[in-house]
Amino acid sequence: MRPENYQAVSHPPSHEYEVFFGPNHPGIEGNYALKVRLHGDEVTAARADGGYLHRGFEKLMEGRLWIQNIALVPRICVPDPVPMEVCYSLAIEALGGLEVPERAQWIRVMQLELSRIAAHLFTFGGNAATTGMYTPMFWGIADRDLILDLFEELSGGRVYHIYNIPGGVRRDLPEGYLKRVSDTLDYIESRLPDYDNLMFTNQVFVRRATGVGIMTQEQALDWGVTGPNLRATGLPFDVRRDDPYLIYDQLEFDVPVEEAGDAWARTLVRRAELKQSLRILRQVVARLPEIDGPIRAPIPNPLAWNLPLGDVYTRVESSKGELAYYVVSNGGDKPWRVHVRGPSAMHAVQVLEHLVTGARIEDVAQIMFSLDACPPEVDR
Amino acid sequence: MTPTDAPGHDVTTTLDFLLQEVDGLRTRWVAPRRLRVDLPAETLPALLELLKGRAGYVHLSAISCVDWPDDGQFELVYHTWSYELNVLVMAHIRIPRDPGVYLSIYDLYRPAAFFERDIHEMFGLWFEGSPDMGKFILTEWEGPPPMRKEFDGEAWVMEQFGWQEYRPEWLTEIEAKGGGISKRPEQLRGDKGEDGTA
Amino acid sequence: MTTPLDLLLFTAAATVAGAFALGRWRDIAWLTGAFYIAQLIQLTGLDLPSASHAGFTLFGQLVGWQMDGFGRFFAIITVGAAAAATAYMGGEWGERYRQAGHSLVWLHGALAINVLAMLLLLAGNDLIALFIGWELTSWASFLLMAQGGERALRAALRYVPYAMGAAMAVLGGIVLTHAFTGTLQFTELAQRVPQLENWQLALMVTLFGVGFSIKMGLLPFHLWQAPAYAEAAGAGTSFLGAISARMGLFALALLLVKFVSLTRLADLEFVSGLFDARDLIAWVAAFTIVLPTFTALKQNDARYLLAWHGIGQGGYMLLGIVIGDATGSAGGLLHVFNYATYQAALVLSVFAVLHRTGTADLNSLGGLVTRMPLTFLVMLMGIIGLAGLPPMNGFVSKWLVYRSLMIEGRPLLFLMTVIGTLGTILSVYKLIHNTFLGQLRLEHEGIREAPWSMTIPMLVLVGIGFVTGVAPGLPLQWVNDAQAALGLPVLPHTLGGVESSQGGLDMLWVVGVLFAGFGIGALLFYGVGNRSKRIHQLDNYAGGHFLSADVRYHYSDHFYAGLMHRIGPLYRGSFTRLEEAVASANDTLAALMQAWYRQRVPMLTLLVAATAGLGWMVLQ
Amino acid sequence: MTDLRTIPVVAAGEERPSGGQGNLLARVFDELTAFCRSRSLFMLHYCTGCGAVELPPAMTSRFDMERLGIQPMVTPRQADILLVTGYVSTKTLKRIILTYEQMNSPKYVIGICSCTVNGGMYWQSYATAKKLNDYLPVDMYIAGCMPRPEAVISGLRELIANIRAGRSDYWRDYYRRYDHYLGNQQRLFGENWQTPTDVIAEARHYGLFGPETLGEHTALLEQHQTPLQPFEMRLGLKQDKGSSS
Structure with a gap:
């Protein structure tokens, strides 16, 4: 089957032409497409086109055991996989009535925040590259690698860890691990002034980002935007604070807010979140040695584990926004239904189409990266 | 109100009081900030309108669909969140599976x-x-809607791609020593089928 | 007894007579074309200087004609442009023109009158003869501009007040000159004018300068030119674009170089030791390069785009002449010739496209390369020349101008020319891209190549452009004559270009290396590999998408939108306002003059002006 | 000078004539070509799946792929390597085939991640293709979920060595056994599947027409093929002469 219509019409529409952003385009995030209709360099209409990364996760999960799915979920968002594991584990724990030991909760928070830093560093690189600045990408990804090294030491996997399992975490921290986490944090903190010099105070970037893709708070609420993109419009909503899970209510952190709602504000919010994540991690590193105890609640034989009938909706704050799992059990050993609410699903389709319309062609990539859309979350 | 606090008595009562205005509801607090509401399908728009207008439920977190083929029903779950009350209301409705038609709530919530x-x-x-009911993800898919329970993805894959034989030398060696795969994939799938019906 | 010049002028007059008498004859173009060729042969064989026997005395001043090397240089271009235009008119284009209800007689006639008037102007030996030629040229070009329908007439009518203003200014200048020097003969003027007081000189230069600049389209008197030239009938546009405006340059060069002399001009200082009249003119020329070129970039009609370039390219010529050393003036003068060859070719190719598709709107063309490959070739060579790239002749003249700017230590002016060239390259790319490249429109599916009667003149013109690009020594001979006649230092040249201690140019080598490079590429391509594959337009890569034929992927509308976002505000904010202010001032002034001159009491006005002038002369 | 085309060029990967046979000049030229090719590889910048997330680390400061002469390239026309990074959904697979056919020869395909080998953990997914070399000739697989940047780089080094030694010429296989590949594609995408590229004509053009180039599947293709209309580039083609004179 040929996917598109090859029939000619008698008169091609004049004064407007089409450009395909993606699926293979340096200005697109991942394998995702945006069809853009242009007049000169001004976008008159845009249409998102997803499904290139569709793997049918929700169907696959219905065919696998509760515990097997843990290996599947991190693949839903590649740059920021830990929230996926945690959110799914939280859902199973809620369904099965498991009490997660405190130490495991702290370790999970540490993982979540490390993953958030890694995801933000990744995004900064891509965002800077859309304005032609490649050094932040080279630096950011190299620094992110240090965090991946920490993950690797902990779980054996650089990108996909499969470390959080229902009931807790797979194994305890290696010896001296917290020291190495602390060192990495020091290093990343020492790099922040460099990033400021390179990107956040760089007029090339500031001017390209200011006033681009403006979203008001009303629009953001209307479109269901969450996460840094919502906070960049001035609403301090963060699932970690307002619907706390794990031990986030015992931690001190701020919810950074910007008012402007443009690409620059969104970038600044991520920049401030990086600092908050570092602050959370410092607290975790300081408190974790004091908290002893098991790292995993005892669970029944995972290969024959029937969860009771019920449903649960769990939410966590991923680096992209509100990530939620709706899990339904019919009392069997496999999920009856898992619905993944990827945060990008909102801002990578509707919002992107809206913000891009009326923008100029060179700002399209900038808008897409400043929204930090994660296509695999949309396609699942 | 401090946001990290669990909803206090006042929030709970406010919400419970408010929800009395809609007929045919069954409400249940499943967790401190999770209110489950079961209601007939026709009253859902009224409930959402009430929540959005009177309790600040401006955020539609998700709409989930669950297929219950044995009951002949689809369950639709509307997860809404109030930035003021910090309580998630999950409105469950059931609609008959056969025509499979329901009203859109797009005029209330754009993310819908x-x-x-x-x-x-x-x-x-x-x-x-x-x-817009046009296809987005499965634009080039011609089969049945894949998430329905009657669509057997695995069987479809077997038919489309076939099972690929994988017997490297080392596996043969192990099997010669008496080890190896104890259950063939066909057997496994057969077992699963029995479990699923059970 | 007749001299060669008499014979030439007679031939030109005979062309006019023949064009009008036999105009209804179907193959009149052959006749007039033959007459132009005859004139061209006479011109190239002319002994310099060649005087005419015709002449009379007016107000005690001898009025006569004599052609020197400078005049001949322009005359060759004039007649050549007329010959190419006539050949173009001869075939299918002329037939279509006549069928559309226009008069081919008047078009041929107007062209012949133009040539005659210009020859008279170029051969003038005193200011009165110059003025007669000047007025004739103005009216003849009005006649030619008006031959193209309603819009052309309106644009031509806009030119009238400008021409009036120019004539009045020139007339005033002549009166002044006579008052100051007592003579109107060129040879005597050349001796006496430099001895005038500074204020007298300034007054004279201003009056003449304004008059001549209007014709040349120098900033800020350039606004009439583009529409007037662009809207004329096809061959008329090519003739006007190629040479007509250069009459202003001719007169200006005569004034600035021959009479006033550049060293004397530099004495007219505005800021002592820093900025003088010569600098002013150089900077006006530089701005004439930049601003109209970027205006051309904004045009969406191919004819307008080229007409605006005509104004901009005039800046290079004047700049080269004002710099005044051997290299610069040779470059400026050579540019007149070079520009005429490729501008005529470009205009003709645009009109060939117009002839076939019915539009010159750059937004509704595209992909025509498959249908009109020869026209594409002509336009390609033409824009290479216009952008000043080897192997075309435009490169040589621009190179000479750049070279002299660098030798003379004028880096800022050099920068301006480079900016202008940048704008030229961008806009000619727009021209060829939007016309010939990209997606062919469905309504142009059945288009065929332009007929031979149109392609041959175009090909001959670009052929001349190429040959004189490879061997610039050929036109440089005429340029040397012109330099000598003006009293400028003469640039020594070879067949391939210039030899000089400060770095020469040999186009034979340049083109040789260029084609050797192409040759190596071709050898690799055809000899070794030749594994290239021809692909369908829908087999293009679009980010992984399957293309369909019903969508437009070709970016032609709002071309350079990004650049326009940057420079657009500048145009809107300052330049357009200046443009409008100048235009309205010009128009008001001209309308006022027109009103006095034509409607009120013309006799009385003339009488008053003449009396005042004469009275002043007597009092002196 | 004789026509360079008449000099027998040793096809890479085929049995080379033993010493003394063949043209020395041609062999030197062949060696030189292989040497140059192996040292400047452009890989297509197409993030097809989740393995793409390990490519930025491989490309940037820490592992620095560029020191091998490998750089991302945005268009397939100038690219040498097609990296298929991870699972390919059927929708993506169509684009990958389109992209692959538009790449210029010689071209190499690397399948990264387990999913390209056999479907990986998505083996039962209705949306992903399972075995990449059913649809495209794959030069190299780099298995793992996902392979580390070191693995990616070592795989690329292996490919470089293969190209240098003239062993990697699977792109010829696509032309020689087009019917086989097309059959698998038709099985997945439906029998009216077609791409704008005329592979059969190219196979003839490159002299790579094999016995299995044509077959029942290409017959099916010809049956369903709709011509590409109407915006055609027809410069200099013979059928145009009639209309232009």
Whole structure:
């Protein structure tokens, strides 16, 4: 089957032409497409086109055991996989009535925040590259690698860890691990002034980002935007604070807010979140040695584990926004239904189409990266 | 109100009091900030309108669809969140599976457009009044809506791609020593089928 | 007894007579074309200087004609442009023109009158003869501009007040000159004018300068030119674009170089030791390069785009002449010739496209390369020349101008020319891209190549452009004559270009290396590999998408939108306002003059002006 | 000078004539070509799946792929390597085939991640293709979920060595056994599947027409093929002469 219509019409529409952003385009995030209709360099209409990364996760999960799915979920968002594991584990724990030991909760928070830093560093690189600045990408990804090294030491996997399992975490921290986490944090903190010099105070970037893709708070609420993109419009909503899970209510952190709602504000919010994540991690590193105890609640034989009938909706704050799992059990050993609410699903389709319309062609990539859309979350 | 606090007595009572205005509801607090509401399908728009207008439920977190083929029903779950009350209301409705048609809530919540389109693609439900029911993810898929329970993805894959034999030398060696795969994949699938019906 | 010049002028007059008498004859173009060729042969064989016997005395001043090397240089271009235009008119284009209800007689006639008037102007030996030629040229070009329908007439009518203003200014200048020097003969003027007081000189230069600049389209008197030239009938546009405006340059060069002399001009200082009249003119020329070129970039009609370039390219010529050393003036003068060859070719190719598709709107063309490959070739060579790239002749003249700017230590002016060239390259790319490249429109599916009667003149013109690009020594001979006649230092040249201690140019080598490079590429391509594959337009890569034929992927509308976002505000904010202010001032002034001159009491006005002038002369 | 085309060029990967046979000049030229090719590889910048997330680390400061002469390239026309990074959904697979056919020969395909080998953990997914070399000739697989940047780089080094030694010429296989590949594609995408590229004509053009180039599947293709209309580039083609004179 040929996917598109090859029939000619008698008169091609004049004064407007089409450009395909993606699926293979340096200005697109991942394998995702945006069809853009242009007049000169001004976008008159845009249409998102997803499904290139569709793997049918929700169907696959219905065919696998509760515990097997843990290996599947991190693949839903590649740059920021830990929230996926945690959110799914939280859902199973809620369904099965498991009490997660405190130490495991702290370790999970540490993982979540490390993953958030890694995801933000990744995004900064891509965002800077859309304005032609490649050094932040080279630096950011190299620094992110240090965090991946920490993950690797902990779980054996650089990108996909499969470390959080229902009931807790797979194994305890290696010896001296917290020291190495602390060192990495020091290093990343020492790099922040460099990033400021390179990107956040760089007029090339500031001017390209200011006033681009403006979203008001009303629009953001209307479109269901969450996460840094919502906070960049001035609403301090963060699932970690307002619907706390794990031990986030015992931690001190701020919810950074910007008012402007443009690409620059969104970038600044991520920049401030990086600092908050570092602050959370410092607290975790300081408190974790004091908290002893098991790292995993005892669970029944995972290969024959029937969860009771019920449903649960769990939410966590991923680096992209509100990530939620709706899990339904019919009392069997496999999920009856898992619905993944990827945060990008909102801002990578509707919002992107809206913000891009009326923008100029060179700002399209900038808008897409400043929204930090994660296509695999949309396609699942 | 401090946001990290669990909803106090006042929030709970406010919400419970408010929800008395809609008939036919069954409410249940499943967790401190999770209120489950079961209601007949026809009263859902009234409930959402009430929540949005009177309790600040401006955020539609998700619409989930669950297929219950044994009951002949689809369950639709509307997860809404109030930035003021910090309580998630999950409104459960059931609609008959056969025509599989329901009303769109796009005029109340814009994000509904995405979820309704997604459910239409994956389950084949039709939402009347939704702005765009065109395909988004499965644009080049011609089979049945894949998330329906009667669609057996694995069988489809077997038919389309066939099972690929994988017997490297080392496996043969192990098997010669008496080890190896104890259950063939066909057997495994057969077992699963029995379990599923049980 | 007749001299060669008499014979030439007679031939030109005979062309006019023949064009009008036999105009209804179907193959009149052959006749007039033959007459132009005859004139061209006479011109190239002319002994310099060649005087005419015709002449009379007016107000005690001898009025006569004599052609020197400078005049001949322009005359060759004039007649050549007329010959190419006539050949173009001869075939299918002329037939279509006549069928559309226009008069081919008047078009041929107007062209012949133009040539005659210009020859008279170029051969003038005193200011009165110059003025007669000047007025004749103005009216003849009005006649030619008006031959193209309603819009052309309106644009031509806009030119009238400008021409009036120019004539009045020139007339005033002549009166002044006579008052100051007592003579109107060129040879005597050349001796006496430099001895005038500074204020007298300034007054004279201003009056003449304004008059001549209007014709030349120098900033800020350039606004009439583009529409007037662009809207004329096809061959008329090519003739006007190629040479007509250069009459202003001719007169200006005569004034600035021959009479006033550049060293004397530099004495007219505005800021002592820093900025003088010569600098002013150089900077006006530089701005004439930049601003109209970027205006051309904004045009969406191919004819307008080229007409605006005509104004901009005039800046290079004047700049080269004002710099005044051997290299610069040779470059400026050579540019007149070079520009005429490729501008005529470009205009003709645009009109060939117009002839076939019915539009010159750059937004509704595209992909024509498959249908009109020869026209594409002509336009390609033409824009290479216009952008000043080897192997075309435009490169040589621009190179000479750049070279002299660098030798003379004028880096800022050099920068301006480079900016202008940048704008030229961008806009000619727009021209060829939007016309010939990209997606062919469905309504142009059945288009065929332009007929031979149109392609041959175009090909001959670009052929001349190429040959004189490879061997610039050929036109440089005429340029040397012109330099000598003006009293400028003469640039020594070879067949391939210039030899000089400060770095020469040999186009034979340049083109040789260029084609050797192409040759190596071709050898690799055809000899070794030749594994290239021809692909369908829908087999293009678009980010992984399957293309369909019903969508437009070709970016032609709002071309350079990004650049326009940057420079657009500048145009809107300052330049357009200046443009409008100048235009309205010009128009008001001209309308006022027109009103006095034509409607009120013309006799009385003339009488008053003449009396005042004469009275002043007597009092002196 | 004789026509360079008449000099027998040793096809890479085929049995080379033993010493003394063949043209020395041609062999030197062949060696030189292989040497140059192996040292400047452009890989297509197409993030097809989740393995793409390990490519930025491989490309940037820490592992620095560029020191091997490998750089991302945005268009397939100038690219040498097609990296298929991870699972390919059927929708993506169509684009990958389109992209692959538009790449210029010689071209190499690397399948990264387990999913390209056999479907990986998505083996039962209705949306992903399972075995990449059913649809495209794959030069190299780099298995793992996902392979580390070191693995990616070592795989690329292996490919470089293969190209240098003239062993990697699977792109010829696509032309020689087009019917086989097309059959698998038709099985997945439906029998009216077609791409704008005319592979059969190219196979003839490159002299790579094999016995299995044509077959029942290409017959099916010809049956369903709709011509590409109407915006055609027809410069200099013979059928145009009639209309232009």
